[in-house]
Amino acid sequence: MSAAPAIEARALAKRFGTNRAVDALDFAVQAGELYGLVGPDGAGKTTTLRLLAGLVTADGGEVHLQGQPTGKRSAAVREAIGYMPQQYSLYGDLSIEENLSFFGKLFGLNRADYRERERRLLEVTRLGPFRDRRADALSGGMYKKLALACALLHRPRVLLLDEPTNGVDPVSRRELWDLLYEFVHDGMAVVLATPYMDEASRCHRVGLLHHGRKIAEGEPAALVRNFPHSTFAIEAADRDAALAMLQQRPEVIALSPQGAGLRVVVSGAEHAAFTSWAALVGGLQLAAVAPDFEDVFLGLEALADASSGVA
Amino acid sequence: MKQLKQQLRAMLLRTLAMSYKELMHILRDKQMLGFALVMPVMLILLFGFAVSFDVERVPLVLVDQDHTPASRALADAFTASRTFEVVAQTEQPAEAERMFRSGAAKVALVVPAGFAKASLHDSEAVAQLLVDGADNTTASVALGYANAVALASSQRSFAAAMGRAEPPIDARVRTFFNPGLKSSVFLVPGLMVMVLSMMAVMLTALTVAREYERGSMEQLFATPVGRLEVMLGKLGPYFVIGEVQVLLVLTLGVGIFDVPVQGSVALVFAVSSVFLLAMLMQGMFISVMTRNQMLASQIAAITTFLPSLLLSGFIFPIDSMPPPLRVLASILPPRYLVHGLRAVLLRGVGFADVVRDMAPMLAFFLVLLALAARKFRREVA
Numbered sequence: 075m076s077a078a079p080a081i082e083a084r085a086l087a088k089r090f091g092t093n094r095a096v097d098a099l100d101f102a103v104q105a106g107e108l109y110g111l112v113g114p115d116g117a118g119k120t121t122t123l124r125l126l127a128g129l130v131t132a133d134g135g136e137v138h139l140q141g142q143p144t145g146k147r148s149a150a151v152r153e154a155i156g157y158m159p160q161q162y163s164l165y166g167d168l169s170i171e172e173n174l175s176f177f178g179k180l181f182g183l184n185r186a187d188y189r190e191r192e193r194r195l196l197e198v199t200r201l202g203p204f205r206d207r208r209a210d211a212l213s214g215g216m217y218k219k220l221a222l223a224c225a226l227l228h229r230p231r232v233l234l235l236d237e238p239t240n241g242v243d244p245v246s247r248r249e250l251w252d253l254l255y256e257f258v259h260d261g262m263a264v265v266l267a268t269p270y271m272d273e274a275s276r277c278h279r280v281g282l283l284h285h286g287r288k289i290a291e292g293e294p295a296a297l298v299r300n301f302p303h304s305t306f307a308i309e310a311a312d313r314d315a316a317l318a319m320l321q322q323r324p325e326v327i328a329l330s331p332q333g334a335g336l337r338v339v340v341s342g343a344e345h346a347a348f349t350s351w352a353a354l355v356g357g358l359q360l361a362a363v364a365p366d367f368e369d370v371f372l373g374l375e376a377l378a379d380a381s382s383g384v385a
Numbered sequence: 386m387k388q389l390k391q392q393l394r395a396m397l398l399r400t401l402a403m404s405y406k407e408l409m410h411i412l413r414d415k416q417m418l419g420f421a422l423v424m425p426v427m428l429i430l431l432f433g434f435a436v437s438f439d440v441e442r443v444p445l446v447l448v449d450q451d452h453t454p455a456s457r458a459l460a461d462a463f464t465a466s467r468t469f470e471v472v473a474q475t476e477q478p479a480e481a482e483r484m485f486r487s488g489a490a491k492v493a494l495v496v497p498a499g500f501a502k503a504s505l506h507d508s509e510a511v512a513q514l515l516v517d518g519a520d521n522t523t524a525s526v527a528l529g530y531a532n533a534v535a536l537a538s539s540q541r542s543f544a545a546a547m548g549r550a551e552p553p554i555d556a557r558v559r560t561f562f563n564p565g566l567k568s569s570v571f572l573v574p575g576l577m578v579m580v581l582s583m584m585a586v587m588l589t590a591l592t593v594a595r596e597y598e599r600g601s602m603e604q605l606f607a608t609p610v611g612r613l614e615v616m617l618g619k620l621g622p623y624f625v626i627g628e629v630q631v632l633l634v635l636t637l638g639v640g641i642f643d644v645p646v647q648g649s650v651a652l653v654f655a656v657s658s659v660f661l662l663a664m665l666m667q668g669m670f671i672s673v674m675t676r677n678q679m680l681a682s683q684i685a686a687i688t689t690f691l692p693s694l695l696l697s698g699f700i701f702p703i704d705s706m707p708p709p710l711r712v713l714a715s716i717l718p719p720r721y722l723v724h725g726l727r728a729v730l731l732r733g734v735g736f737a738d739v740v741r742d743m744a745p746m747l748a749f750f751l752v753l754l755a756l757a758a759r760k761f762r763r764e765v766a
Contacts, residue, residue, distance in 0.1 A: 127607050128763075129606055130764055130765065131764065148763070152607065152608060153609065157607040159603040159607075163599070163602075164601065165406070165410070165599075165601060167414070168410075172409060176402060176405075177604075180399055180609060181609060182395050182399070
């Protein structure tokens with residue numbers, strides 16, 4: 075790729091006390107790319123986004139915009155970046171239109187530009203009919219769409235979204251994603267933090283975060299394709315007993331409930347050992363299944379835990 | 386040059402946007418608006434009527450054992466003003482003591498039999514004034530009054546004896562600017578301090594903390610808005626409310642408590658405005674430091690009530706305080722407003738004379754603005 079990435083984190087680090095929230099994090103997102111920061115709560119997703127947005131000062135590393143280090147140029151950062159925090163951060167006692175107009179003024183939009191963009195954003199978010207409604211009277215989905223509209227008013231080149239579909243019903247969630255794809259199609263770089271695997275798998279590329287470190291990166295499909303381990307769906311008469319037994323097995327990397335049964339990720343090298351052990355024990359119905367993105371994530375996370383435990 | 390002008394314009398527009406947004410918050414929050422406008426009226430009525438240092442109608446029991454024109458003249462001298470009110474007449478001093486104990490009387494005038502005779506002849510005429518010392522203010526006023534009465538009647542009899550109409554030396558005390566020494570007249574500037582400082586600091590102490598608590602600070606800091614713009618923009622609407630409060634207090638003071646306005650009304654507003662800025666900034670500073678509405682409001686209450694009551698010179702003269710308190714009082718704005726307002730309202734001085742009061746308040750504002758801007762990090766978490 076010849077063009078400099080729209081936004082890039084280089085060895086980014088931030089600690090709170092002894093806790094390394096973000097640890098030597100590298101990643102780059104191109105214009106027109108939707109990048110997912112994926113990880114459980116506490117993995118460092120929010121801190122990473124705040125570092126990118128300049129809302130938290132890094133202890134180490136740099137953020138580059140279009141190949142230029144941001145350093146102290148906070149004005150340039152704010153012009154280039156649109157940020158939508160996870161928590162409720164608009165003014166609940168102001169209406170949709172008043173919130174938009176307030177942020178429009180802060181970004182220095184002139185009246186004509188503002189009118190045009192407001193019209194367009196209310197149209198795509200379909201919030202137009204509710205423009206006089208107070209923000210705290212909006213449903214979760216409408217609120218998020220308003221927050222998105224506020225973050226997009228100044229036409230940022232980079233959009234940072236922190237768990238944008240948290241507390242949003244499935245229909246609005248689909249709408250939000252359709253919107254995102256539109257923006258990305260038009261050349262915006264989007265960094266999205268999510269703990270949901272189904273959402274992660276809709277990103278162009280993902281970085282898996284674990285204790286502030288990136289443990290894997292790539293296209294979701296490629297990560298699944300290149301996953302060297304095996305996944306089994308297991309049915310057992312006594313699930314609790316089966317769970318206790320499986321937890322003892324060294325071949326088992328990760329274990330999660332699935333319906334009435336269990337789903338395990340088993341080290342690829344020990345695939346055969348595991349099936350013969352299961353046959354010996356009896357009472358377990360094993361079915362080898364294709365790993366999905368969640369298996370990949372749980373497997374990689376468990377392996378990272380194990381290796382950091384050794385180190 | 387052109388770029389600088391553009392930048393300044395952008396800053397101004399963002400500041401105005403902040404002000405407008407804050408105004409919306411205030412207008413939507415009817416409780417807060419009501420609080421801001423009703424509280425000053427309540428405070429001034431409450432303080433204006435209840436807090437009075439004028440001693441009036443002190444209950445006096447008259448123990449007249451003489452029953453002569455001279456004894457009645459002495460009694461009349463005490464009851465002529467509104468200071469004393471005769472609540473009982475008796476011949477028994479024991480009765481007076483009983484009334485002291487029950488609280489029915491605070492002063493007793495005892496005129497023994499033979500008072501008139503003694504004053505006609507050259508021997509000493511002795512009348513006794515008993516005072517309930519448990520009430521210190523009343524006691525000292527009663528004593529002062531008694532001395533004045535005694536002096537006046539001695540002078541009269543002395544003059545009569547010397548055959549002159551006028552005593553040789555006539556000391557007359559004239560009190561300038563507040564001839565009746567009425568306390569409401571100097572209370573109003575003090576009340577202005579109480580009302581403005583408590584309301585202004587409380588209102589702004591909540592405003593920045595609220596943005597942190599609501600989470601809106603995160604969104605705000607993701608925009609190009611600057612810290613100074615946030616703070617000054619937020620001050621705007623509260624400044625307007627403060628000016629309305631000045632108007633309310635002043636109107637009530639003039640209308641109900643007969644406060645004279647000897648100087649210019651514009652100057653009253655000018656002095657009050659500088660104080661208002663200082664107080665609004667104090668609240669803003671508290672808000673920036675605490676980031677927590679509950680804590681901010683408590684600190685606001687403590688840091689305004691005591692200084693405006695005790696260190697303003699409103700009630701207690703600053704000159705007689707121990708040095709550390711004097712230093713503190715000369716840093717904090719309340720004393721300057723009290724001094725400045727008294728000067729303009731009662732003495733009618735001009736701008737040149739209140740600059741010395743305005744300058745320290747302005748300095749207080751600027752120092753806190755600088756400190757708040759330093760402590761106000763563009764960071765969340």
